[in-house]
Amino acid sequence: MIVTVEKSQLEKLFNLIKKEYEIVAPVLREGVIGLSAVNSLNQLPFGYTEVEEKNFYRVEKSNDKYMFSYIRASFPYKRFLIPPEFTFLKVKRENGKLAFEELTIEKKYAFFDVRGCDLRGIEVLDNVFLKKNQHPDSYYEKVRKNLFIVSVTCRKPSDVCFCYSMGVCPKPKRGFDILITELDDVLLLETGTEKGEKFVKKLDYRDAREEEIEESKKIEKNCIKSLKRSLNTEGFPEILYRNIESNIWNEIGKRCFACTSCTQVCPTCFCFDIVEKNNVNEGLSERVRIYDSCFNPDFATVHRFNIRESIASRYRQWYMHKFAYWVDQFGEFGCVGCGRCITWCPASIDVTEEEKKIRKL
Amino acid sequence: MVENPYLLKEAEIVEKIKETTDTYTFRIKCSDSFKPGQYNMIYYFGIGEAPISIAGFDGEILEHTIRAAGDVTSHIDSLKEGDLLYYRGSYGNFWDLEIAKGKSLVLVSGGLGFAAIKWVMEEAIKRKDEFSSVISLYGSKNYDSLLYTYHYEMWYREIDFKITLDNPDPRWKGDVGLITELIRKTKLNKDSIVFMCGPDPMVKFSVIELEKKGITPDRIYVSMERHMKCSVGTCGHCMFGPFFVCKDGPIFRYSEIREFFERKEV
Ligand SMILES: Cc1cc2nc3c(=O)[nH]c(=O)nc-3n(C[C@H](O)[C@H](O)[C@H](O)COP(=O)(O)OP(=O)(O)OC[C@H]3O[C@@H](n4cnc5c(N)ncnc54)[C@H](O)[C@@H]3O)c2cc1C
Numbered sequence: 001m002i003v004t005v006e007k008s009q010l011e012k013l014f015n016l017i018k019k020e021y022e023i024v025a026p027v028l029r030e031g032v033i034g035l036s037a038v039n040s041l042n043q044l045p046f047g048y049t050e051v052e053e054k055n056f057y058r059v060e061k062s063n064d065k066y067m068f069s070y071i072r073a074s075f076p077y078k079r080f081l082i083p084p085e086f087t088f089l090k091v092k093r094e095n096g097k098l099a100f101e102e103l104t105i106e107k108k109y110a111f112f113d114v115r116g117c118d119l120r121g122i123e124v125l126d127n128v129f130l131k132k133n134q135h136p137d138s139y140y141e142k143v144r145k146n147l148f149i150v151s152v153t154c155r156k157p158s159d160v161c162f163c164y165s166m167g168v169c170p171k172p173k174r175g176f177d178i179l180i181t182e183l184d185d186v187l188l189l190e191t192g193t194e195k196g197e198k199f200v201k202k203l204d205y206r207d208a209r210e211e212e213i214e215e216s217k218k219i220e221k222n223c224i225k226s227l228k229r230s231l232n233t234e235g236f237p238e239i240l241y242r243n244i245e246s247n248i249w250n251e252i253g254k255r256c257f258a259c260t261s262c263t264q265v266c267p268t269c270f271c272f273d274i275v276e277k278n279n280v281n282e283g284l285s286e287r288v289r290i291y292d293s294c295f296n297p298d299f300a301t302v303h304r305f306n307i308r309e310s311i312a313s314r315y316r317q318w319y320m321h322k323f324a325y326w327v328d329q330f331g332e333f334g335c336v337g338c339g340r341c342i343t344w345c346p347a348s349i350d351v352t353e354e355e356k357k358i359r360k361l
Numbered sequence: 362m363v364e365n366p367y368l369l370k371e372a373e374i375v376e377k378i379k380e381t382t383d384t385y386t387f388r389i390k391c392s393d394s395f396k397p398g399q400y401n402m403i404y405y406f407g408i409g410e411a412p413i414s415i416a417g418f419d420g421e422i423l424e425h426t427i428r429a430a431g432d433v434t435s436h437i438d439s440l441k442e443g444d445l446l447y448y449r450g451s452y453g454n455f456w457d458l459e460i461a462k463g464k465s466l467v468l469v470s471g472g473l474g475f476a477a478i479k480w481v482m483e484e485a486i487k488r489k490d491e492f493s494s495v496i497s498l499y500g501s502k503n504y505d506s507l508l509y510t511y512h513y514e515m516w517y518r519e520i521d522f523k524i525t526l527d528n529p530d531p532r533w534k535g536d537v538g539l540i541t542e543l544i545r546k547t548k549l550n551k552d553s554i555v556f557m558c559g560p561d562p563m564v565k566f567s568v569i570e571l572e573k574k575g576i577t578p579d580r581i582y583v584s585m586e587r588h589m590k591c592s593v594g595t596c597g598h599c600m601f602g603p604f605f606v607c608k609d610g611p612i613f614r615y616s617e618i619r620e621f622f623e624r625k626e627v
């Protein structure tokens with residue numbers, strides 16, 4: 001259904017969802033818009049906006065009248081689907097026998113305000129962990145199945161965004177339970193599922209008018225028009241495969257610190273390590289999944305020999321994975337154009353600039 | 362609901378055979394299903410898991426040959442007969458003998474890579490008549506690092522089984538030299554099908570020798586080793602070009618991986 005509600009109805013929607021879910025939403029903390037469990041709509045960073053550029057980030061008061069004038073949070077929702085560190089198996093040893101206790105993540109989250117890029121990011125992770133994997137991940141599935149998604153149309157992009165290049169629209173077309181588009185005077189609500197409809201029906205709503213739907217389309221068009229960055233994906237995987245031995249990787253390798261910042265803020269980077277946490281005296285051991293990164297020096301070590309010794313080769317692995325290997329593995333790109341890695345790279349490495357350089361090789 | 366891919370199964374070690382100073386073969390009672398070329402993830406309490414090739418299975422007894430290379434493997438090697446072994450699997454693709462039907466099957470292995478070849482070799486012996494010939498070439502660093510010596514007599518009898526040692530030894534009367542030299546010395550048909558497992562450099566140079574004999578890379582299948590943590594295509598550690606070695610492999614047709622395999626740091 002497509003309806004409109006007064007802006008004041010947002011609080012009611014929030015509270016209705018809160019009754020059934022633990023809400024995770026953008027919050028402003030120590031000058032950065034992050035994500036956190038929240039109790040009240042007031043905690044969202046209404047009235048603020050981000051200024052982002054290569055290796056630059058600042059939150060400012062916005063100079064428009066909109067609630068959703070901030071953009072996406074500085075890090076993606078993935079940590080709520082797969083926590084950065086969690087015990088997935090508890091093992092107890094008794095009389096030479098082992099007993100296993102399977103731990104599950106019992107969370108019923110509602111993500112409140114997922115932008116187009118992050119929504120697409122979740123879709124990409126769905127393919128990695130579930131849909132295109134013959135050994136689907138039960139931990140991911142558990143949280144994912146319970147997940148409720150409220151999406152929001154972006155009114156304006158940040159200067160690092162290039163979502164449209166990666167096939168992502170500022171006004172999402174699918175994947176949400178409810179989509180909110182903030183118009184000048186009212187909110188346009190679109191539902192994607194029955195679960196979403198159930199909540200919207202409890203609001204004071206009326207059918208959306210033709211001109212309101214038009215207005216929402218115009219917002220999207222304007223947003224796309226204001227995108228400052230782009231990445232041409234046309235034939236890019238083939239170009240990358242052709243240039244796998246290019247010296248450009250060494251040049252980037254000289255700048256990259258292998259700090260792993262890009263992999264942490266990326267909504268699609270999924271790599272993890274498994275480590276053991278032991279309590280020897282009690283015969284207890286926990287198996288723990290913990291985020292890892294292809295930039296870490298021991299990531300690809302075989303018999304103490306690191307296959308990717310140089311930082312250049314690690315950057316190449318990351319970039320080629322996003323823009324070439326991923327296409328072969330999952331039939332889509334591993335980048336959704338959120339631009340976060342551009343903002344948070346301390347070496348000012350910009351994936352869109354590198355694309356242009358690679359094309360000129 | 363999908364099944365938890367990390368749950369471990371329990372099986373009893375019925376026999377522990379000392380292969381070399383640091384390598385043991387475990388015979389494990391087990392009623393699972395496996396295919397030659399696949400591997401299991403073997404767990405040791407409090408230490409972790411390691412991917413280990415399935416070195417044999419007859420429907421009741423599973424075999425694993427494990428070298429104490431580090432933390433996990435040295436702990437597993439400390440297990441005794443009667444102890445329980447915890448594993449999950451099987452994982453990965455398998456050696457498909459159908460491809461070699463009617464042709465000459467050539468098995469090439471180096472070092473511990475022989476563990477990944479042993480079972481398919483035993484199967485090939487059973488089905489000997491289906492191939493025009495079965496040749497197995499195995500390279501070992503030293504006399505003391507030879508694996509499965511107790512089977513040699515039978516293998517010599519059944520197929521064209523050849524061993525070469527990298528280093529000469531007074532106790533050794535057979536071939537000495539690298540596996541590449543053994544390949545060079547052996548008469549091989551152009552239309553042979555090759556199954557190979559060994560360290561990366563061995564594979565690379567063996568392919569060169571095989572090509573000199575007219576065996577093209579599309580007839581060569583290679584089992585690869587990479588760092589593995591999850592074995593189910595989600596941790597990212599085993600990534601190799603566009604492939605996940607854990608689930609797309611560990612066996613690859615060489616013509617399909619050559620462009621990545623022969624490049625540094627992929
Ligand atoms: C498909 C496959 C089949 C294998 N078959 C056998 C076999 O039949 N017999 C045998 O003895 N060995 C085999 N190996 C190698 C064996 O898995 C490694 O020697 C072992 O993982 C090393 O772990 P560790 O803890 O003992 O060593 P450490 O050096 O103490 O640990 C290295 C760390 O790297 C991790 N790691 C993961 N994969 C590897 C790897 N491939 N090489 C090195 N470290 C790795 C370990 O889990 C550990 O966390 C195989 C490897 C693969 C990929």
Ligand code: SF4
Binds near residue numbers: 265322334351
């Ligand atoms: S690669 Fe960069 S721009 Fe693309 S999705 Fe990841 S963080 Fe966003």
Ligand code: SF4
Binds near residue numbers: 255263295315344346
């Ligand atoms: S590209 Fe930038 S953010 Fe990524 S590891 Fe290198 S220095 Fe860090």
Ligand code: FES
Binds near residue numbers: 588599608
């Ligand atoms: S071992 Fe984890 S992805 Fe292959």
